[in-house]
Amino acid sequence: MKKSVKIQDVAKVAGVSTATISRALSNPSVVSKATREAVLEAVKVTGYRVNRAARNLRTRKSNTILVLLPDIGNPFFSQILQGIQTVLSPRGFSMLIAETGQISAAGEHLIDYFDDGRADGMIVFDGGLDRDVARDLVEAPQRNQVVFACEWLNNADFPSVRSANRRGAVEAVKHLIELGHKKIAHIKGPEGNVLTDARFESYVKALEENDIPVREEWIFAGDFDLNSGRDVARKIMKMNEKPTAIFCASDQIACALISEFSKNNVKVPDEMAVIGFDDIELAEHFVPALTTMRQDRLGLGRQAAEILLSRMMNDKAISDSDVIVMDVDLVVRESTAPPKN
Amino acid sequence: MKKSVKIQDVAKVAGVSTATISRALSNPSVVSKATREAVLEAVKVTGYRVNRAARNLRTRKSNTILVLLPDIGNPFFSQILQGIQTVLSPRGFSMLIAETGQISAAGEHLIDYFDDGRADGMIVFDGGLDRDVARDLVEAPQRNQVVFACEWLNNADFPSVRSANRRGAVEAVKHLIELGHKKIAHIKGPEGNVLTDARFESYVKALEENDIPVREEWIFAGDFDLNSGRDVARKIMKMNEKPTAIFCASDQIACALISEFSKNNVKVPDEMAVIGFDDIELAEHFVPALTTMRQDRLGLGRQAAEILLSRMMNDKAISDSDVIVMDVDLVVRESTAPPKN
DNA sequence: CTGAAAGCGCTTACAG
């Protein structure tokens, strides 16, 4: 077993200096063809691999991107991560994953990842970031190496990639209106979340634009998770005057809502039309198949990584912060239908 | 803005040597109380953070664990990752995520992560690892820093954490038998997968133990994904002699299967009982709620991380490789019932 | 309990 080959060993085999080995590996065009080939051969023979810690120390780079998630356990992020990895991996960057809660639990701050050289850049999926965790990030010299995705920070203009939440929510509600619904409820996402607000406000807007009064009792506090769907279903079933359609802030809410309705023999879509948001993998296979607004999660991850990398390369100025809004598509399936008077 | 504080700066402020700073930080008990406090104060004042690359280079450790997934986009892994992170984070380890396909696409090998110092240990979730990607891993000096999880390698006894796939599959089939079913089909996972084999063999075993003949035509090739469920549903509906119950190798298969049945008015569970495997989040909220074998994904991730870390600390011998089998629970919900007539 | 000094394995001006 070869024991930790170092650049010295390769230099000896190739008969050149370590400087040349280094150049041949990281900037091949700068050495002669003959040398390059000799070096590559020596690398192969010895099984040499550049020691990352040494390189990182010397270059002051980590070639690592931190991906900060509000909740690693949420399957919503799986495809997003894949999109990110798709971009990062071929460019030689590694993906480090962390959870907001764990950073604050450890008494750390996001900026520490820059300060101690663990990451060169970060993609943040948490717009509800603890003030303390985000401390100093806005004024930091590395603020150009930060991109928000899905969610965003309200009082700081970091570049960000997000879905067309407002247009999507308006379209979702309009879809219900066009089917003939006038009694349309909304189940919100978690309190204080930027997506919750964007989608809720758009729900209100869509109703108002169509001269449909907004009724407080049909606006339900929620969460993006499954449980809130079930809970709201129970509340609705107890109401005297029920809505005929429901716009849910997420597919998970919608699925759990429908599930509870089904258990209690409330027919979806006939007695109650339901539309979600996200188009999670299972939406298509749910019973009934879920009508929803599709978010391109793979593309979102890819875009976020792309924009981060390009910012890191170009070292763009702070001012021109990009906001990329990803298209969103209405996918009509089985969970929506006209109201049955 | 403080520009990259280094240990020298802290030493100056605290009025001690850099050696003492280093000790006070990584081995506090070895310095006097007074010094320790002075150092901590100086650290706070300066905002010092240990440069990871320098520390890693010096200690020849990365404090990073590679998590290798066959497919990052598969939501099945979300909670597992969370379980891993739960253990890693408080112990100061970072989690690096990679995908098997991307490693081989880059012409890399797993062992490279050790050789170039990117990782101190790894948790591998892919038992179908490319021979080339896994090359040299079995004989490597670092083989003690490798743990397999969920899946495992057949010809190498790495420590591994897995669910009780065989017992679980037997129980799942027995559940159907106890309900009175005799015509029981099986939809397999992907060809060549160790879980596929374990669950399939147990299906056969359970049938044989109960003197129920195994019928080739009711054994379907599949995949753990949604599509195979839909495809098999179509095949079954065309059969003259249909099974009355189906054991699916995954919940995703089961959901898509039921979905397709529902669309075609085949009633689950009355005309067709369906049991899955995994207990994904949505199983409970599916319509009908899915009967399944629950895998403790959070616990699995936690265990894998735990056992890896303890091996790394104790530097256990190669021979005593652990296999931890995690309990699995039958969760009876709405998708299974006795056969009608 | 503490300090001076070596060295981890690279990369990169600098000089030729």
Next chain:
DNA sequence: CTGAAAGCGCTTACAG
């Protein structure tokens, strides 16, 4: 196009 040499920022025997 190539080499000699400095230095990235730590940690850790060694000595006291």
